[in-house]
Amino acid sequence: MQPSAPRAPGDLVPDQLAPGEPVPGELAPEQLQRLRPDRVLDSTGEVCPYPVKQALDALKELAPGSILVQLTDHSMSTQTVPFAVRRSGLARVLGITGRGGVYRIYMKRL
């Protein structure tokens, strides 16, 4: 993995995670930022369980191989959305970035 630039506290990227905490996705933040999303889903202002439902509904409408980026400011969703999406078998979770309480969850439709 490339050494990454300094980030603000709260970035949910590997070098800011608590030591030992699993990296939430497969790609480095730089790779995530280079992705061209097929759909950006805005779930800011929503709390559980709505972000999970919105992510799954959006994924169902996408073709295989499409990239979905979900925006959320609900910290719990950075845990529950990846978990539910992986479990659904609808998509791979490529990674999560975040700053100042807003997160982007990158998913690739299977």
Place this chain on the structure above:
Amino acid sequence: MSWETLLLLGAGFGFAYGFLLQKGDFCFVSAFRDWFSFRYTAVARGILVMVLTALVGWSLAVSLGWAPLDRLWVPAVGWNSLLGGVLFGLGMAVAGGCASGTLYRCGMGYVQFWITLAAMGLGYFTFAWLYDPWLLRYVLEPLRLSGPVTLYRVLPWPPVVTGLAVFAAIGLVLWLKVGRTGLAAGWREATASFRGPPGRLLRAPRWDTRVVGFLLGLTMVLQFVTMSVWGITTPEARLTALAVRAVAGEGAVAGNAYFASIFRGYPGLVAGPWEVLILAMVVGAAVAAWLGGTFRLRLPRAARLPNAVAGGFLMAFGSRVAPGCNIGNIASGLPALSLHSLVATVGIGIGVYLVTAGLFRFQGARRQARAAAD
């Protein structure tokens, strides 16, 4: 212990609770709803660790004479334990946050949970208004089954024996379920996540829920030895009474049988250590969120305001009927081995299940078919 010392202790414990709840994103609704929906158990594991830590710590403290057994919160048992639990469970699932979740998210800058908190105030007020004679005569008294019941008083041996026996029984069930390797892996994961310099840990956006559960349990043991058990909704009801007094005058509170009953033992109609504790929880959560970079003024969607209002109202009303919230009954009531709290916890589970199945239809529950396009 002097009133002033208790006020300081309340502030300290409240700060610690708020800080830890935020760091763990310790959402009791998730523990139920997300397990029903898609078997997500991170918070449920944290709660289990917290309850077991308090169970061992409290029973040991009582047996060593560090605290009296009377300090445990053990209310009378009745159908109202179940009914109040169900109402509270419905409310917390609709609101998307429990009593403690609402407070730590208020500190994180969620406007939606400030609205939930205000609606809870309305719930406490409505309960107090209907209490005497309606609720007392036609609901609470008819539903009552027995006096307070705790296993600690039922069994003849010292509390620490009971506490350790329950701990061993739950440990055995876990052992049979996940095996020695599963328990060891859990231990390794949890402890590995908590290594590193303190500055880095403070800035981490979240901590492992099991570590947070253990630290919450330790804080509960310290609070138990020095002052009391942890509660949220009764102090919130007292703050509601103080708000009513500010608006409608002293008579409106002093003349209400319910409000008068919850200020028993207080030096007057004042905010005490337990009210300071819950206010300090909001501050602790705000500091934790700010350090972790997750503080943000979060504006809700207009479409979710009914969730906040209805959920908050139901939570508060249910917490008075039972009595107790998720903290009173799960965090403080289960380690007290109180029958009331066990029944209320089952009720909370039923309430969350009903909302998860009925309103949210187990969102995320089904394993979806692979893409049909190919």
